[in-house]
Amino acid sequence: MPKERVGLVSEIPPGSNKVVTLRGREIAVFNVGGDFYALLNRCPHEGAKLSRGIIVGLPESEVPGCYRLSRPGEILRCPWHGWEFDLRTGKSHCDPQGLFTRQYKTSIEREAPSPDTCGDGGLTAETFSVIVEEAVVFVEV
């Protein structure tokens, strides 16, 4: 599956996302506590941009009156109707079999030096080497 470059890890701090358009599809790449997950940037319910939602936890309860908050930072809530999706799987929390948003594989790799970069002396080479040292996020589409 071809890999597309999303950007540097440093561009997407934990709790944030970056939207890229790859092969005509808008994809939102989320940093969940250092792990990266990529979802189609469209809520399967009514099409809102998931990148504009908020990231929350999951309130759980064994019996009425007792609550605990689990999985903080791992649940995305759609900016419109509040449908909640598990960022790690793309599945709806309420209806995981029936409603899910497409998920893409992500990987973090070091970017190879671009062969056509025409370094012109030490300063340019140094700057370029800094970029090479940064981890870069890719998404398979």
Added chain:
Amino acid sequence: MSVIESPRTGAATKADVGIIDCDVHPLPQHSKSLYPYLARRWQDHSEQFGTHLRQPFINTTQYPRTAPLICRRDAWPPAGGPPGSDLAFMQQQHLDPFHVLKAILIPLFGNVASERNQDFARALATAHNDWQVAEWLDRDERLRASLVVTQDDPVAAVKEIERCARDGRFVQIMLAPRSSEPLGRQRYWPIYEAAQAHGLPLGIHSYGIGGHASTGGGWPSFYMEEHYATTMGGPAVMSSMVMEGVFEKFPALKVVLVEIGFAWVPSFVWRLDRLWERMKGEVPHLTYAPSDYVRKHFWYTTQPMEEPARPEQLRRCFDWLGWDRLLFSTDYPHWDQDDPSYAFKMKLSPAERKQICRGNAENLYRF
């Protein structure tokens, strides 16, 4: 959060025929935005006393809403102000991409219908109407207004209707369903007489703090109960207006139930018809069965669209209500707004889609 937006493409294609949006909420940019339309006396009142609403909780609504200001999280204008307050952003985010041909404004700010100080309520109603004209209608020709009145003071309401109706861009008279008395009562009839005389439908929108709990059993615990409990005002409004004989007295009156749902109507009216057959002696002023009045006098906006597990069941509901009775609405910029491309989970023919998204409103509001 870093977000890179790309222009909206494709998603609105199903609505390319152009839609008429029968429920859009404008908000003032800040709490003093209505001051230019309020006498100094009422500006001072607002500063010193604020509003006096019939609700059990001070300075808040009854429930923590699901989103700030009950709005879409992506509807906050980049230039500042609350959602619905920036016309340029509304055009860019809503009116242009959805191909909105006409949008009917329904201002909810200030809860005019629930204000207890009736002098202040009258001033607020007038201010809302002048504000809609100056800051919305005059700045985008696609916009139309709902005429804000003090429903608890029908004499003043009629004066306000007379004052505003001549503008031509007020397309309905706005009432709140959680009223002091059921809306069929004769105390409200002067408003209906004026509405009929000016050919203006009543737009009854499911809001209004009104002082009354959303259920007959008091205040429920959760917003989830409140949100759909607003529908419970619908049968109360419908049965009261039918049973009190409003439509016998005002045979040309039209009523639009806005954001009150519609799937409850068939079963409710079946029940009313059976009761009427057995007990019509109690309401001898009614000439027809309740369902006849409902079919003739009521229209419904679509948002929030009922979403049955088997979407085709919605079609049977539309069949009963009449396909000419459904008016598409988004409720922009509120969190539960409907996108016309996705709102109908069942298949519609292009003609059916056009009728609901556009044609019915053109006929009713004479656009």
